[in-house]
Amino acid sequence: MDHWWSMSTKRTDALRVAVLASGRGSNLQAVIDAIEAGIVQARIVAVISNKKDSPALERASRHGLSGLFIDPKPYAGRPDSREAYDLALLDVLRQHDVELVLLAGYMKIVTRVLVEAFANRMMNIHPSLLPSFPGLDVQKKAIEWGCKLAGCTVHFVTEGVDEGPIILQAAVPILDEDSSDTLAARILVQEHTIYPRAVQLFAEGRLRVEGRRVLIEQGKPVGDAVIGPS
Ligand code: GAR
Numbered sequence: 001m002d003h004w005w006s007m008s009t010k011r012t013d014a015l016r017v018a019v020l021a022s023g024r025g026s027n028l029q030a031v032i033d034a035i036e037a038g039i040v041q042a043r044i045v046a047v048i049s050n051k052k053d054s055p056a057l058e059r060a061s062r063h064g065l066s067g068l069f070i071d072p073k074p075y076a077g078r079p080d081s082r083e084a085y086d087l088a089l090l091d092v093l094r095q096h097d098v099e100l101v102l103l104a105g106y107m108k109i110v111t112r113v114l115v116e117a118f119a120n121r122m123m124n125i126h127p128s129l130l131p132s133f134p135g136l137d138v139q140k141k142a143i144e145w146g147c148k149l150a151g152c153t154v155h156f157v158t159e160g161v162d163e164g165p166i167i168l169q170a171a172v173p174i175l176d177e178d179s180s181d182t183l184a185a186r187i188l189v190q191e192h193t194i195y196p197r198a199v200q201l202f203a204e205g206r207l208r209v210e211g212r213r214v215l216i217e218q219g220k221p222v223g224d225a226v227i228g229p230s
Contacts, residue, residue: 014043015203018098020089020106021049025056026188027104027125027195032063034196041203045096048089050108068092072108086113093117100202103157104195115159120209122157123202125195127187129153129169134162139187140180150174150183152191154198156209165214167207168194 019028028047034040047060047067060067070088075081090113093101103110103124114122128138129151142150151171158164170190174183201207206217 014041015199016045016097016099017042017102017199018046018048018093018096018100019044019056019060019102019104021047021056021104022051022054022107023056023105025054025059025105027102027191028056029059030192031102031104031196031199032059032065034200036063040196040200042100042199045098046092048092050085050106056104066096082109083111083113086111090114090117100199101157102195102199109161110157112159115157118157120156120165123154123167123195123198124157124162124164125191126153126155126162127184127191129171130155130162130166137180139184143174143178143180143183147174150187152187152194154194156214165209165212167198167201167214167216170194 017031019031021028031040032044035042035044044060044065047056047065049057049067049069050072052069052071054069057067057069070085070092072081072085075084075088078084099121101114101118101122103122106124110122126134126138128134128142129149130153132147133141139150149171151169153169154167155162156164156167170193172183172186172190201216204219206219208215208217
């Protein structure tokens with residue numbers, strides 16, 4: 001079955017995006033910068049964090065964006081704590097008429113509640129070439145495994161962690177002298193390129209999900225570092 005997940009006709013209003021972030025927020029910043037530079041036709045209508053002191057919230061406020069901390073504590077201890085938290089989050093996303101959700105260093109596993117509400121409308125960025133190295137500390141794992149290539153992946157979010165259909169990937173060589181920090185820094189540069197690019201592809205209605213595959217409707221080149229169609 002074919003599905004085009006965003007409008008394929010040229011839209012006049014900007015795509016309404018929410019960003020979920022727990023930490024530093026450099027990927028959030030990359031998307032903000034791309035929007036402000038006119039490279040990405042979208043509007044960030046909400047930045048939401050599960051961490052009160054997240055630098056991502058500070059970045060949002062510096063750019064005049066609505067930032068919101070949703071405290072996980074009131075939901076802790078309940079058997080359905082994760083789902084209850086996601087229901088609260090979903091409520092906020094609906095209030096803001098969000099069309100696309102971006103997980104950007106969001107260190108909380110999202111539940112079926114969000115995954116179903118935003119099926120093929122929620123993306124994540126992960127610092128490995130999935131399906132290799134899902135989870136945490138993945139740059140260190142790639143070095144220790146002896147890989148010659150590492151990289152990053154933007155994918156749609158499904159219930160399985162880091163398992164959803166792959167939208168874009170960028171490869172980064174692993175050097176003999178790399179530490180996980182030096183490798184992570186070089187991967188991050190690529191993350192900041194492919195995440196905004198994936199958002200723009202979505203905004204242009206050029207992403208089609210067929211089973212596990214995300215097909216990119218041909219158009220403008222999507223860039224050299226990207227393994228995929230141009
Ligand atoms: C990024 O490297 C992102 O790929 C990674 O966390 C970092 C967040 O940085 N995400 C994951 O590992 C998710 N599995 P940022 O807060 O500066 O965007």
